[in-house]
Amino acid sequence: MMTRDEACDLFRSPDLIGIGMAADAVRRTLHPEGVVSYIIDRNINYTNFCTEYCTFCAFYRPLGHEEGYILPKEVIFQKIQETLDLGGTGVLMQGGLHPDLKIEWYEDLMRSIKQRFRIHLHCFSSPEIVNIAEVSGLSLRDTIARLRDAGLDSIPGGGAEILDDAVRHRISRLKCSTQEWADVHLEAHRLGMRTTATMMFGCGETIEQRVAHLQLVREIQEETGGFTAFIPWTFQRENTSLGRTVKEEATAVEYLKTLAISRLYLDNIDNVQSSWVTQGLKTCQVGLRFGGNDVGSIMIEENVVYSAGAHHRAYEEELRRIIRDAGFVPRQRDTLYRTFFLN
Numbered sequence: 001m002m003t004r005d006e007a008c009d010l011f012r013s014p015d016l017i018g019i020g021m022a023a024d025a026v027r028r029t030l031h032p033e034g035v036v037s038y039i040i041d042r043n044i045n046y047t048n049f050c051t052e053y054c055t056f057c058a059f060y061r062p063l064g065h066e067e068g069y070i071l072p073k074e075v076i077f078q079k080i081q082e083t084l085d086l087g088g089t090g091v092l093m094q095g096g097l098h099p100d101l102k103i104e105w106y107e108d109l110m111r112s113i114k115q116r117f118r119i120h121l122h123c124f125s126s127p128e129i130v131n132i133a134e135v136s137g138l139s140l141r142d143t144i145a146r147l148r149d150a151g152l153d154s155i156p157g158g159g160a161e162i163l164d165d166a167v168r169h170r171i172s173r174l175k176c177s178t179q180e181w182a183d184v185h186l187e188a189h190r191l192g193m194r195t196t197a198t199m200m201f202g203c204g205e206t207i208e209q210r211v212a213h214l215q216l217v218r219e220i221q222e223e224t225g226g227f228t229a230f231i232p233w234t235f236q237r238e239n240t241s242l243g244r245t246v247k248e249e250a251t252a253v254e255y256l257k258t259l260a261i262s263r264l265y266l267d268n269i270d271n272v273q274s275s276w277v278t279q280g281l282k283t284c285q286v287g288l289r290f291g292g293n294d295v296g297s298i299m300i301e302e303n304v305v306y307s308a309g310a311h312h313r314a315y316e317e318e319l320r321r322i323i324r325d326a327g328f329v330p331r332q333r334d335t336l337y338r339t340f341f342l343n
């Protein structure tokens with residue numbers, strides 16, 4: 001098992017290809033069948049009102065802002081119907097932190113979706129869950145259990161950014177702490193729910209802070225085994241206040257190196273995602289030889305990412321082509337990374 005010092009040394013090493021080949025070997029051990037998966041799902045941002053003012057975020061609007069919205073249920077239903085019509089299997093629903101939406105609002109939303117549709121609900125990142133618990137006066141465990149009973153199937157890893165409180169204090173001062181992010185995932189796993197882990201890097205953190213993030217994710221996985229996947233992506237500067245101080249976005253080299261080191265460090269997590277949404281198709285494709293075995297969603301409506309300037313779009317055939325050309329078999333999966341019932 002790789003130590004923190006070894007991971008830091010790799011980050012400082014110029015041997016990009018060597019690191020990639022080592023990660024590819026781990027990928028091959030975990031996925032010897034040579035399949036690269038993707039999902040057809042849709043991101044629904046149910047509200048952009050938010051009280052947290054994260055400096056890297058171009059998506060939120062303060063309470064009362066004229067561009068703020070809370071999606072009516074009918075609009076959410078329509079988006080889900082369109083997702084199912086296009087062969088989708090799930091929705092990733094996330095939003096800002098709204099002080100007036102208590103747990104009953106979320107329970108009602110989950111229940112009314114499940115009454116109408118057979119769809120996997122992958123919703124509410126850690127900061128949202130912490131917020132729902134706070135405004136409802138509930139423990140994290142009770143909050144997650146009630147959401148699960150209302151229809152929540154799994155929890156996305158968003159809101160992790162860099163799991164180091166010094167970094168969080170700088171870029172998302174009001175948002176949940178490192179410990180709170182971890183607690184949501186630990187509680188969810190203990191309740192039998194699966195979650196994903198993410199990392200947004202390139203926001204001015206040190207290599208040591210990035211490795212501390214990987215270490216925490218590895219420790220949680222050792223304890224619970226509840227993470228399905230690790231999804232690293234890069235901070236997108238455009239339209240953000242953090243973009244005025246962090247002048248340079250992470251390069252493709254830095255992305256590929258971080259992806260590969262994630263694959264090496266987190267060998268107890270089955271899936272690592274190579275992201276076309278933030279890196280573009282070509283870097284995503286190379287990422288499949290740097291430890292990635294999944295390319296994420298083909299149908300994205302991710303306002304958090306799009307309003308920060310990542311305009312890459314691809315459709316299923318194009319994505320299948322780049323997977324095949326990298327030497328892999330493309331296969332559709334569901335939110336829990338199961339491929340056996342599709343294709």
Ligand code: SF4
Pocket residue numbers: 050051052053054057058059060095096097127172175
């Ligand atoms: S990243 Fe999330 S919590 Fe932070 S301001 Fe944006 S919507 Fe709010």
